[in-house]
Amino acid sequence: MNGLCDLEVDVNGEQIFFLHKNIISSYCGKIRNLFDKSKGVTTNLKVILHDFPGGPESFELVSRFCYNNGKVVINPYNAHRLLCAAYYLEMNETVNGSHNLLEQTKKSIEEIKFWSWSELLSALKSSLDLVLVSSSSQILKKCLDSIVVRLVFTSETSPSCPSSSSPESSVIRLSTDSKSTESLRSGLLRSTWWFEDLVNILTPNLVKLLVNSIILHKFDHGVTSRFLFYYQKSRFFDASSDEKLEIIETSIDCLSLLDQISVSCKSLFGILRVALKLNVNKVQRNILECMIGSKLDQATLDNLLVPSPHGSNYLYDVNLVLQFVKHFLTAKSGTGVVISELNKVARLIDSYAAEVAPDPRLKPCKFLALINALPQSTRDSYDDIYHAINIYLQVHTSLSDDEKTKILNSLDYMKLSSESCNHLTQNDKLPPRFAALALKAQQCKLENLFRGLEGQKGYVLPPHQLVATTKDDERREQVVIYAQQVVPYEGKEDIVHENEKMKAQLQGMQWRVVELEKVCRNMQTQMTKILKSKLSRQTSVKSLPRLCS
Known part of the structure; x- marks a missing residue:
């Protein structure tokens, strides 16, 4: 055996192979160059390979290629390993008229579009320990691109697939329209069938590559955002703290690349609570705050009631909500403000102000910043703000007159109802x-x-x-x-007399308005009946046989 196998190859310190020097060196340029540099040494030949991609399993494939006169079966299950090994060992020369391993592997990878779904997944699995090898990037990209192409094709050919322009609309429809529940549920399943296949394979780095390919091929961003939320939750079960941090930061980065109309506001708040616990870096936190702020009109009061950071002496994170409002105004200033969205945010912030007002440790400057965060034009009524101010002043009895004046000056008294004005007096x-x-x-x-x-x-x-x-x-x-x-x-x-006259006038006007509304409703009902009778007559005439018409 020693006479035939005159070369000892140590692969990553994991396994030793005894091979014939001439056979291996004729195909492997890297090993041949090592022997050329050490001329005269013919015995006790040993080569130590460090960081060999794929380890002993990949080197065994290379050995079989060399001993089989440059022939090997290349398939989706070993193509990745062979490609990286061929780059590492510089197997790019033709021997005895046969194609070199690098050329054969590249040619096989070009046929990736004909691989089955299971073969693509297997190729991804085999690449997990080769992600850091630069030569593996091309097959990874081709594999992910092929996966996305399959997803695009299935989404285009699947009928009854619900629109993802609003990520939460399908859930609402599932709970309200019983007739379409089954079709919508099947549509959701058709659009998310691939989640489970990929969630346990993709590392955070591969998720980034996948999302980049999705954007390039214009795959559904709504489905993509749901996959990212699903990926984050699924991978958290058995992940370490460092792994969780990497997963959450990757999810935030990828979500920011998508069309924000397709990203669920509720799910973003779920990501936010996890991110705050893990203490993500400032860059990802700012990205997340911007995304939430841009769709603040879709948030609820419960979403905003985020506990204050650890070590703070106040109950809720008011600074975070102020950042949301800032990002909302910034986002809307560039795209054009919709009055209804501003009104929704104003009502939301008013409710939030009333919710945090009882906190005895909330400083006047923070409360004042909160009720002044939005322009006065965004509110049709200041009743809710007055309600929040009243609660705050009842709890914070030690405020100075100057502090009370600053807070009360925030009210627009012209937008207070008569009930609020009476209460104020x-x-x-x-x-x-x-x-x-x-x-x-x-x-x-x-x-x-x-x-x-x-x-x-x-x-x-x-x-x-x-x-x-x-x-x-x-x-x-x-x-x-x-x-x-x-x-x-x-x-x-007489003031009382004038007030009574005024009330009588207003009551009279209200009565006349009510009577007019009744008349209008009766007229609309009659018009609807007339139109229905005309349509029924036209339909009956058209449906007569030709001989009878």
């Missing part, structure tokens, strides 16, 4: 001058209303008046004093 926690501002705002709204009615049925605009409806006589006097400073107190007519 009776709120003994507030300085009287703010009750006077509320009264002034109410007076202005009434004047605007009566200007619109002026001239109808001989109505005359009432005099400029203010009314303080408080239970405490002493506070009423203070409110009236401040009110007289805001606007002159004019007229000597």
Whole structure:
């Protein structure tokens, strides 16, 4: 055996192969070059290969190729190993007229489009320990591209596949439309059938390559985002802390590459809570905050109630919500603001402000920043803001007059309802001058209303008046004093009488509006019946046999 096998090859310190020097060196340029440098040495030949791709299993395939006169069966299960080994051993020369291993392997990989789905998966599995080898990148890219092409083809040929323009719309429809439940569920299964096949194979690095290929081939971004969320949850079960961090950061990076319309806001908040626990780096956190901020109008109050960071003495992370609002305004400033979206966010922030207001450790500057985070034009009503302010002032009784003034100056008194204004005038926690501002705002709204009615049925605009409806006589006097400073107190007519007349006028208008609405509904019902009768007559005429028409 020693006479025939004159070469000892140590592969990565894992296994030793005894081979014939001339046979191996004739095909492997790297080993041949080693012998050329050590001329004169003919005995005890030993070669140590470090970091050989694929280890002993791949080297055994190479040995069989050499001993079989440059012939080997190349298939999807070994192509990756053979390609990396051929690069490593410099097997790029033709011997005895046969093609070299590198050329044969490349030619086989060109046929990857004819590989079956299971063969593609096997090729991916065999590449897991070769990802760091630069020569493996080309087959990895071809394999992933071929997988994405298959996914694109199946999505185009599968009927009844629901649209993914809204990632949460299909879930809503599944729960509301019983007739289409079965077809939608089967459509979702058709679009996600590949999740389980890939989730246990792909490393975070391969996920990045897959998403890049998906974007290149314009595969469905909605399905892709669902896969990324599924991948993150599935791989977390048996992952270490470092692996979880790599998975979550990869998921964030990949989600940011997709069309954000196709990414679920609810799922992003799920990613956020995990990311905060793992303490992801600032880059990925900022990316995630931007994505959530851009679709803040889709969020709910529960989504925003994120606990404060560890070590903080306040309950909820108000700074995080302020960042969301900032990113929302930035995103909408570039694409054009939709009023309905702004109104939704305003209502959401108002509810959030009322929720965090009872926190005794929430500083006035943070609360003030929260209620002023959105422009005044985004709110049709300031009742919710007043409600939040009232709660905050009740809890934070030690605030200075200056701090109270800054907070109360954030109110737009013209957008307070009469109920809120009445409550404000009776709120003994507030300085009287703010009750006077509320009264002034109410007076202005009434004047605007009566200007619109002026001239109808001989109505005359009432005099400029203010009314303080408080239970405490002493506070009423203070409110009236401040009110007289805001606007002159004019007229000597009976205030109560004028108010009753005003209420009667408004009630009369409301009654007439209700009557008009009833008349309109009756007319619409009659028109609908007439149209239906006409259509039925036309249909019956058209359906008659030709001889009878």
